[in-house]
Amino acid sequence: MTSRRRHRTAKSRPVLEQLAYHQPINRYPLTEIASAQALDAIHEASMRIVEEIGIEFLNPRAEAILLAAGAERIPHSQRLSLPREMLMAALSHAPSAFTLHARNPAHHVRIGDNALAFCSVASAPHATDLAQGRRSGNRQDYQDFLRLSQSFNIIHMLGGYPVEPIDLPAETRHLDCTLDAITLTDKPYHVYSLARQRNLDVIEMTRIALGLSEAQMRDTPGVFTIVNANSPLRYDAPMLDGIIEMATWGQPVVITPFTLAGAMAPVTIAGALAQQNAEALAGIALTQLVRPGAPVVYGGFTSNVDMRSGAPAFGTPEYMKAMQISGQLARRYGVPFRASNVNASNAPDAQATWESVFSLWATVSGGTNMLMHAAGWLEGGLSASFEKFVIDCDLLQMVASYLNPVPVNDAELGLEAIAEVGPGGHFFGTAHTQERFRDAFHAPILSDWRNFETWRDAGAPMTHEAAHRKYLQVLEQYQAPALEPDKLEALQALVRARSTAKS
């Protein structure tokens, strides 16, 4: 099993003993908690939303595309009614899977089928760690999260800026950040849909990094964007520009309504899902009207608010159920499914961990193809935590090992060893054990399995303290992946030219 091989250096115990780079494949039966009738009812409700209530598309180009395809303006409103036949016809062109290319071909990522892709935390306004505490996002922390994302094999792609580097000018931030992403990692990455030209800039940088012609680029997914509906029932102009530019260029769009039940969506999970589904399908359909066959992903983010405070709550039982049903919906429409590893805790403590593992339970068993915020999210997304990043990588590795099916054959059943050991014996010395013990079991990164006395005498470290030390060690040993000098030069020239144009 290639996934069992660990990365070892010349030293006996490397800083980071981890699984070899691979995408986990989920071969287990998925957990489908909604009946066929319930799923039909949610679908039917979402069809009535797009047809009867309608959705606002605050962008003339998007409106024109939809109207040309058969949408109708709802009188005395900015809303468009989207006939279900038009919607479903458009959806029928969406691919069920695609490959997102990285500049290192070993890091191409499959989105769809039964593969899982884990993205690092994205878009946090703050960075935090145990030593320095919580601070505003900045380029140094941004780069450090990129270095961690490159170092941990279980991270397959960047989900966005792990932390927003607000010390970089907003107008040119996408240029600097994308150059950092390309130079500090060799994994796929994301572009924010904040302005049309920025999408085009990053697509061009990606074309250079991948070494493609313009024509090739149009058929090679290499950078993706997240498009959030401004729920309820509205898509804003820059997001719609993002859909149009990205789909035109054949680059993946992840459509994710932001349907917090009780705030931007009905207080019921069924209602929030119906609204999510309506908004998601509308966005997905638009990508296919722009370019049939354009890579697109169904995003689910439905969670609930804490009704005492109105604050978003994540990793809750409601989130679990919403994500498992969202997976069923995405499969109904034949598109890959995106969910998230979320929590609302203020610290990398037990709460952060249970909210994350409940999220993983629901999203993995619910058939998620692409997991956003898979490592480092804290505080409902307001902070990117260095300690949580390492903890999450450990969780993701455990998920990957869990998804390796148990081999059952005569050698594994080991009847000879059982007969040899007999009643009251011990298996450690048997040939059956000795042949296998090095790689028999998953080796976690942080788990402290020392006995109590040894652990206590070592200072009784809790997990978040071990995670703190580990992230610093990994950063210390980080090495940038090689990049061809001509590509680097071309990228730097583009960044210079575009930055000068802006300033």
Next chain:
Amino acid sequence: MTSRRRHRTAKSRPVLEQLAYHQPINRYPLTEIASAQALDAIHEASMRIVEEIGIEFLNPRAEAILLAAGAERIPHSQRLSLPREMLMAALSHAPSAFTLHARNPAHHVRIGDNALAFCSVASAPHATDLAQGRRSGNRQDYQDFLRLSQSFNIIHMLGGYPVEPIDLPAETRHLDCTLDAITLTDKPYHVYSLARQRNLDVIEMTRIALGLSEAQMRDTPGVFTIVNANSPLRYDAPMLDGIIEMATWGQPVVITPFTLAGAMAPVTIAGALAQQNAEALAGIALTQLVRPGAPVVYGGFTSNVDMRSGAPAFGTPEYMKAMQISGQLARRYGVPFRASNVNASNAPDAQATWESVFSLWATVSGGTNMLMHAAGWLEGGLSASFEKFVIDCDLLQMVASYLNPVPVNDAELGLEAIAEVGPGGHFFGTAHTQERFRDAFHAPILSDWRNFETWRDAGAPMTHEAAHRKYLQVLEQYQAPALEPDKLEALQALVRARSTAKS
């Protein structure tokens, strides 16, 4: 939904806002990760183990029962060969579900069907909390864990002594401890199978507590025992006496081999499961030979060791897979399935939490009927932790809420509310929300969803600190459940009489 109603006192915010007492019902499809072929192969291997390798039963009464039923002594050994026909014939009498009676009829517990029963931590030699640290088990801590087990509605039964009260004389400990269990709680409990007379003493105390005649007691499950195989392939004398006495009295026996892969079982999950299955079926068959139809449970405890240290590892990917396949095996034989909420951490930290939630993921989705050590286990069972107890109750409550299916109907889909709010609006003010918001979402016990600044200004508490405060508050408010004076008197008289006889 009765499970959504919260227990409220006259005060506006009671110390413990929790779900109403109920047993969660798992109506979701179970996760079956082993193919039918793989399951057949494990079954076949376990049949070859009981037939060809054989098992030691270090108790003449048990041997006599098995030999009379068709077992054969394997020459030059203490092992018996159990023909598969005999084994499967005996197994065919085992009930698929039964009810364990409590002295409070509202706390009877269904074991089997698709109900879940959560047991408190059992058998830890140490107790621990943040303030006093780790100390040897004692009666005060034992009683405090009983008080917590009574106070938290999500705990359905005692799994044993949460912590071993070694300040009580070993000879009469079962009498004092059972009297505590009956007076401090009104939920079902456990008896250790350490000596035949102790089983009989506790059965008699239970008969008194339930107010039954001897004849009635023989048909009323009211106290259960865990019987561990002394793996590999051996049952010790007191455990076999436990099987015989309990089955004779119609009291439930939970047969649980202790098959740590790489130590007491093969280093492979398939091999460890084959051995677990052989040992479990042998024990279950014995209960049915003693008394056909006696209540019995298939216990799975297969996990792995840390191959670096030899220490047991829990809540690992291997444990997850072993438990899900164990559930499939138990269902194959038509008996309820027992698993555990386990972890090997030394502190109630992130590791303890992820190992627990991974355990819950596997055991709940794997169809567990009875979850041992559901609250309070720490350090691979060497400590019972007061903080972990509260954390686990929160996890179990979230599982219970997750298992409440999402209702999907017109009222829940809320199209009128979606139309009313329209694009860019907010749902909080709608009638749809106002009618539902109080009980719309699961309310956790410990989750801290305050914003960062408020949380920081409150001292930045981590979860284990909140759990510490909560357990002390709950103990402070604890009230013992009423017990009829005549029963109490009879029980005290029995304890006095038996204690005098022993001393």
